[in-house]
Amino acid sequence: MNIAIIGAGAIGSTIARILARNGIQASIANSRGPQSLTALTNELGPHIKAVSAKEAVQADVVFVAVNWDRIPAALKDLGPWNGRILVDTNNAVEVPSFKAVNLGGRTSSEAVAELAPGARVVKAFNHLPAAVLDADPQANGGRRVLFLSGPDADAKQTVSDLIARLGFAPVDLGGVNEGRAVQFPEGPLTILNLVKFD
Numbered sequence: 001m002n003i004a005i006i007g008a009g010a011i012g013s014t015i016a017r018i019l020a021r022n023g024i025q026a027s028i029a030n031s032r033g034p035q036s037l038t039a040l041t042n043e044l045g046p047h048i049k050a051v052s053a054k055e056a057v058q059a060d061v062v063f064v065a066v067n068w069d070r071i072p073a074a075l076k077d078l079g080p081w082n083g084r085i086l087v088d089t090n091n092a093v094e095v096p097s098f099k100a101v102n103l104g105g106r107t108s109s110e111a112v113a114e115l116a117p118g119a120r121v122v123k124a125f126n127h128l129p130a131a132v133l134d135a136d137p138q139a140n141g142g143r144r145v146l147f148l149s150g151p152d153a154d155a156k157q158t159v160s161d162l163i164a165r166l167g168f169a170p171v172d173l174g175g176v177n178e179g180r181a182v183q184f185p186e187g188p189l190t191i192l193n194l195v196k197f198d
């Protein structure tokens, strides 16, 4: 399974770091081209390769971790996705005010899915601050919980398996609508740092 990350800021680089720490190969892209990511790839080591966004989007699983107002530009011209998995790590907020963006009643993942025709969208890796995500997932005698949600059971299973392989406890909330529970800032589960005891 090929993994890529579009967006190399706080969340994108944290996901890359977690993958590298677990010995998993991935590629990472931003808007400025692979050369601009040399410092990051030098830090993260040989598992993480900088590529263009057009290369990144060919992976089987593509994390999208881009500021909300820049997602349309980031996903423009990258389709069709032909069933590949898009992991939506994003929150529909204005930065730096963190005011919720008016989505006209849609979930944030529905808004992302509209920009990625043919993608199987799984919402995950979005409910914790980057620094908490980066911390050891084994905490207080349990495994840190990462929520996921989305309409495609197979895609969710793939992401759930990856979450577990990274040492976290996956908790499937259900479909697109249930994803509202982790929609920042109003979702009741957002920023909740939970551990699961097996």
Ligand SMILES: NC(=O)c1ccc[n+]([C@@H]2O[C@H](COP(=O)([O-])OP(=O)(O)OC[C@H]3O[C@@H](n4cnc5c(N)ncnc54)[C@H](OP(=O)(O)O)[C@@H]3O)[C@@H](O)[C@H]2O)c1
Pocket: 006, 007, 008, 009, 010, 011, 012, 029, 030, 031, 032, 033, 053, 064, 065, 066, 067, 068, 070, 073, 074, 075, 089, 090, 091, 092, 093, 125, 126, 127, 128, 129, 130, 131
């Ligand atoms: N920060 C957190 O703790 C946190 C927690 C949970 C969820 N999130 C969500 O994760 C997403 C990313 O947040 P962040 O904090 O990681 O933002 P960030 O640090 O500002 O990083 C954003 C990244 O997106 C890239 N980008 C922007 N436009 C692009 C384009 N057209 N094509 C490809 N890449 C592009 C930027 O690269 P360039 O340098 O090329 O512009 C940058 O690497 C947001 O939706 C946010 O709501 C953040």
